[in-house]
Amino acid sequence: MKRIGMLTSGGDCQALNAAMRGVVKSIINSGQEVEIYGFLNGYKGLIYGDFKMLTGSDFSGILTVGGTILGSSRTPFKTIKDPDENGLDKVEAMKQNYYKLKLDVLVILGGNGTHKTANLLRQEGLNVITLPKTIDNDLYGTDMTFGFQSAVDIATNAIDCIHTTAASHGRIFIVEIMGHKVGYLTLNAGMAGGADIILLPEIPYDIKKVVDAIKKREERGSKFTIIAVAEGAISKEDAKLSKKEYQKKLEKSTYPSVSYEVADQIHKMTGQEVRVTVPGHTQRGGSPCPYDRVFASRLGAEAGKLILEDDYGFMVGYRNREIVKVPLEDVAGKLKMLDPDATIIQEAKMLGISFGD
Amino acid sequence: MKRIGMLTSGGDCQALNAAMRGVVKSIINSGQEVEIYGFLNGYKGLIYGDFKMLTGSDFSGILTVGGTILGSSRTPFKTIKDPDENGLDKVEAMKQNYYKLKLDVLVILGGNGTHKTANLLRQEGLNVITLPKTIDNDLYGTDMTFGFQSAVDIATNAIDCIHTTAASHGRIFIVEIMGHKVGYLTLNAGMAGGADIILLPEIPYDIKKVVDAIKKREERGSKFTIIAVAEGAISKEDAKLSKKEYQKKLEKSTYPSVSYEVADQIHKMTGQEVRVTVPGHTQRGGSPCPYDRVFASRLGAEAGKLILEDDYGFMVGYRNREIVKVPLEDVAGKLKMLDPDATIIQEAKMLGISFGD
Amino acid sequence: MKRIGMLTSGGDCQALNAAMRGVVKSIINSGQEVEIYGFLNGYKGLIYGDFKMLTGSDFSGILTVGGTILGSSRTPFKTIKDPDENGLDKVEAMKQNYYKLKLDVLVILGGNGTHKTANLLRQEGLNVITLPKTIDNDLYGTDMTFGFQSAVDIATNAIDCIHTTAASHGRIFIVEIMGHKVGYLTLNAGMAGGADIILLPEIPYDIKKVVDAIKKREERGSKFTIIAVAEGAISKEDAKLSKKEYQKKLEKSTYPSVSYEVADQIHKMTGQEVRVTVPGHTQRGGSPCPYDRVFASRLGAEAGKLILEDDYGFMVGYRNREIVKVPLEDVAGKLKMLDPDATIIQEAKMLGISFGD
Amino acid sequence: MKRIGMLTSGGDCQALNAAMRGVVKSIINSGQEVEIYGFLNGYKGLIYGDFKMLTGSDFSGILTVGGTILGSSRTPFKTIKDPDENGLDKVEAMKQNYYKLKLDVLVILGGNGTHKTANLLRQEGLNVITLPKTIDNDLYGTDMTFGFQSAVDIATNAIDCIHTTAASHGRIFIVEIMGHKVGYLTLNAGMAGGADIILLPEIPYDIKKVVDAIKKREERGSKFTIIAVAEGAISKEDAKLSKKEYQKKLEKSTYPSVSYEVADQIHKMTGQEVRVTVPGHTQRGGSPCPYDRVFASRLGAEAGKLILEDDYGFMVGYRNREIVKVPLEDVAGKLKMLDPDATIIQEAKMLGISFGD
Secondary structure, three states: OEEEEEEEOOOOOOOHHHHHHHHHHHHHHOOOOEEEEEEOOOHHHHHOOOEEEEOHHHHOOOOOOOOOOOOOOOOOHHHOOOEOOOOOEHHHHHHHHHHHOOOOEEEEEEOHHHHHHHHHHHHOOOOEEEEEEEOOOOEOOOOOOEEHHHHHHHHHHHHHHHHHHHHHHOOEEEEEEOOOOOOHHHHHHHHHHOOOEEEEOOEOEOHHHHHHHHHHHHHOOOOOEEEEEEOOOOEHHHHHOOHHHHHHHHHHOOOOOHHHHHHHHHHHHHOOOEEEEEOHHHHHOOOOOHHHHHHHHHHHHHHHHHHHOOOOOEEEEEEOOEEEEEEHHHHOOOEOOOOOOOHHHHHHHHOOOEOOO | OEEEEEEEOOOOOOOHHHHHHHHHHHHHHOOOOEEEEEEOOOHHHHHHOOEEEEOHHHHOOOOOOOOOOOOOOOOOHHHOOOEOOOOOEHHHHHHHHHHHOOOOEEEEEEOHHHHHHHHHHHHOOOOEEEEEEEOOOOEOOOOOOEEHHHHHHHHHHHHHHHHHHHHHHOOEEEEEEOOOOOOHHHHHHHHHOOOOEEEEOOEOEOHHHHHHHHHHHHHOOOOOEEEEEEOOOOEHHHHHOOHHHHHHHHHHOOOOOHHHHHHHHHHHHHOOOEEEEEOHHHHHOOOOOHHHHHHHHHHHHHHHHHHHOOOOOEEEEEEOOEEEEEEHHHHOOOEOOOOOOOHHHHHHHHOOOEOOO | OEEEEEEEOOOOOOOHHHHHHHHHHHHHHOOOOEEEEEEOOOHHHHHOOOEEEEOHHHHOOOOOOOOOOOOOOOOOHHHOOOEOOOOOEHHHHHHHHHHHOOOOEEEEEEOHHHHHHHHHHHHOOOOEEEEEEEOOOOEOOOOOOEEHHHHHHHHHHHHHHHHHHHHHHOOEEEEEEOOOOOOHHHHHHHHHOOOOEEEEOOEOEOHHHHHHHHHHHHHOOOOOEEEEEEOOOOEHHHHHOOHHHHHHHHHHOOOOOHHHHHHHHHHHHHOOOEEEEEOHHHHHOOOOOHHHHHHHHHHHHHHHHHHHOOOOOEEEEEEOOEEEEEEHHHHOOOEOOOOOOOHHHHHHHHOOOEOOO | OEEEEEEEOOOOOOOHHHHHHHHHHHHHHOOOOEEEEEEOOOHHHHHOOOEEEEOHHHHOOOOOOOOOOOOOOOOOHHHOOOEOOOOOEHHHHHHHHHHHOOOOEEEEEEOHHHHHHHHHHHHOOOOEEEEEEOOOOOEOOOOOOEOHHHHHHHHHHHHHHHHHHHHHHOOEEEEEEOOOOOOHHHHHHHHHHOOOEEEEOOEOEOHHHHHHHHHHHHHOOOOOEEEEEEOOOOEHHHHHOOHHHHHHHHHHOOOOOHHHHHHHHHHHHHOOOEEEEEOHHHHHOOOOOHHHHHHHHHHHHHHHHHHHOOOOOEEEEEEOOEEEEEEHHHHOOOEOOOOOOOHHHHHHHHOOOEOOO
């Protein structure tokens, strides 16, 4: 008998359900008896002992369903070691619930913040297996995360829709794409949608170069320009600020986001109308794309295998086309950034895409 | 030989190309010889004589393509009778170009503003046939406009994506849907997407009733609420203001749009996080849905038939499941509003949807 | 307290769940207490007393889900009055179950066959309300059925995919679209997908005219042709046969369906390769399109209203843009055919589409 | 000045246009002058000197367009060395056209057959660069081909649609997926669509084991089963036949394809209805998915780079997440098969999927 705790933490994304289904199916199909404790709303459920018992049939039919059947929340990871408002030691509470339920393992699905806490629990002696979930694909130790390709599909679809209206009206359009710290999603959706300019957190932009790129297009007869802007895109000047100074600047800004600032600057420098579209949270939602369904199912199945082998302390990741186990200490606290000199960036430049650098 | 001028005016939408293809195919297939003058970027092209000659093959393969091959623009309809910055009489210029090219008819595709100018040109003695284009479905004299169903599909898809993330996080989400004056699009997308609350321009809302509806859902165990808000949604207090006063209020507002104001009010009254998503111009773009392709093709074919019969001065519309010709003077200057007591509103209420009224 | 029996019968289609949700939501939201008996797998469940009790929450979240939560089956409608293999009188059994459970009404969702039996039950004294479900849109007494527009979307999407490959290879492609007796689905998908030739049950084709249309396209420089063929398309010769003779011919035929026969004839007469694609049952499946979700929800809500008013014996239909109640005796045993001279057929011909007639 | 010949050969697929656009954009953006000769309909155009001159603008706007702007054909690769019906030496003719037009390089996009001929031309002294196109992902020397992921999306979508109808009717459904020799597409679409049984060319099936898997599902309460069958699936008995014997058997078979044989056998052994759906050529068509757009653009850009460096004789492939140049002699005449013991197969089995082995 295996007693498995399971939770999904952080911003939700596509294929969380597919991944959990993979874990449970692989264990049940092995013939191993199992009890599944689904903690609700991320670490909160583990801290406060809020869970529901699940059986195999709860995981039937959820391969294609977005979101997470367990609910999720962004527990303040930075304060995880601090007591809660009632003085409860949160880490201790999680450990107690783990031991009280006699769990063999915690299966944790999440992104960067989630992995820090998962590693903390491992250090505290709990058995932990994690699965790499994020639309940002910024998790260290794995080439790919599930949710990413589904988000690329949705963001690309938004750019596709904007394309026809931009072309018809001869306008400049900005599509703001999710990603505060890393630009994989914006880069891929931008390339897939045929964006002319792509602004990423990793490559600070010079607004003059952005305007130059627009003008060059006009000279060649292109009457419209599509700019894919990551939420975390940053100008060269702002990139020189300290983190604190930049934070302050953002707080004072009257622009809802950097896209609106870019739009305003382009408008002032060219006299042209610039429209901003923000697909926002739609990028996390809906049915996972086939790639993510297969990928998350595979990761889940391998997590199940590790559990059957009592082999704990790992994130199940993907490297060089192999599914691998990555020690949690190697993942926690790191970020996988996009290298500004990566081959794909060079290729995008060959294709004529400007990064404003 | 028929000499046909053609232009698309106002915000672009899906199936403009399908409609133009319908006009041209039906004339060519009749055996009638034809010369097609495609004026670029709406009335501007007609004013300044900016056009390109088109043949049947230019309309081949565009049935499924969004946008308009002629380009469009929002010529300031209100100042159409005023001279331009060089003193040019715009109406006179359009007439001169019409006569200089010896046109038999102008085929004009557009929405409300477009139809006012189209009717003006008719009054000035030009032969005009129009086609009803708008994602808002607010054109008087026709039960349906092309673009509408395609926009419903895109807006619904956005709500679908938001649904999974709202459910997973137990959050309140607002999806802002296009429509400054009329609520057909928001109503239909809201009902199709399973929105719990729908705010429309035609039904001023009371924020307390909106919050009540959220609380009632919570009491029944629903942890999330989805609110579809039309761009032109208005509160009961604001609805009492004069047009001028309201305009002033909007200008002073620090909220990017009414959705953000609603979000802020709900947040303050409930303490809950409220997220806003704005699919924006994506709602006008992309490939037309099958319904719009068939509908626009049919309207186009009937427009072609009228041209072959030299029967001018009409919008080709759709009423009681029949394609009909509607005198332009009956269309121009009117708006088709959604009746707050319409059957569909009552049905939506039966389904448990709150309109905040 | 209302005691409602509910069943879905015949081939499944999109928006069955949306319609049932509409019925239940409108009754529950009225404050009326309700007990819902969901009979499983169509009339079978009613005959053999196979049902499950349902509550409001069973209908939550199913607006967008294809298929039917009750299951369906094609009970042999023609033998409904005959005893089953154990000698059971099926009509009597349905009545007994109805009375045993003290039902106030049976809500029946289905197409043509389903409505015959529904009317029979009404004649036997049961309270019945029906909802018009079929991808074929061939139900008498209503302008529209739910499932139809969703099926048009899927069939059109198949033609869209075939379009690029047909154009690239300069080939003739047949896409076989569902519809044994009526051609609405094929006609609409064919027009939306830009099919060049459309073969319908209502318009018998002459294969020579089909080949002529292909050759005319070639002469104009079109290297490919797309033909949308309804399952029930029939040649002029075969249309002269008696029903029996034709049935015999079909049974002897070595072609899997009429599309393959058409393909073979074209191949023999032109020497060109002809490929056949059969999207088949995909046309009934997947999430309902937004149009069907709204439409089915509205019909369901109105059905709920009739139940609250104890007003029975009707199909809730749609005529001239109004939701109406249609006496069951006016619906049962009739088929809504597509008129070969309908305006839409004439418009399709104006657009250059050949029907092979 | 670079003089580039370009052709697309074999069955078309998604992202051919995206790849060609990538080649041309990267060369033009480098500042290099270029003349582009687009040979029509595959090698035929090169053999018979049938081409059109293209400029950069011909490649604008085609990133998202399926098919190929050059047309394609399946020139009989096996007889490429034989003279044509007029005695023309085809290889010699291709060489002469190459030299007559003073080409610097031939850019050839295609799959297995295409690469054999491409390598032949290289051996004959022509400069050749190839790009790996096929929905089958069976090209040797590259981990991925463009078209594959788009086809997975379409095939998965078909299974998704079938899922709701299968579940509603409690039926067995077979979805036949493209792939005569290799099973990547069927495997991935099957896993993504939640197929219960997957039959692949690489893993001969035992029909009894297939029926066992169906029965085991029934015992667990599952009333429906979905089987994804590759076109080239083969039974254990047939796998023992020689290639010739098997070919003979297929020719004699009255089943349109192996799926129908499997359906018939299951029907006979279980008494249950089995339905077959064949999405067919839809799998090659429509707009490329975002993954393929990015991937094909990247490969195209790198091909452009090789041309700028006069580095010829390679296929631009993808290995271990790097874009690499693969000598044509290493690609030609080989097939990348799916290993029956591959990790992904084992994972699929862990998930409970039966391969009938």
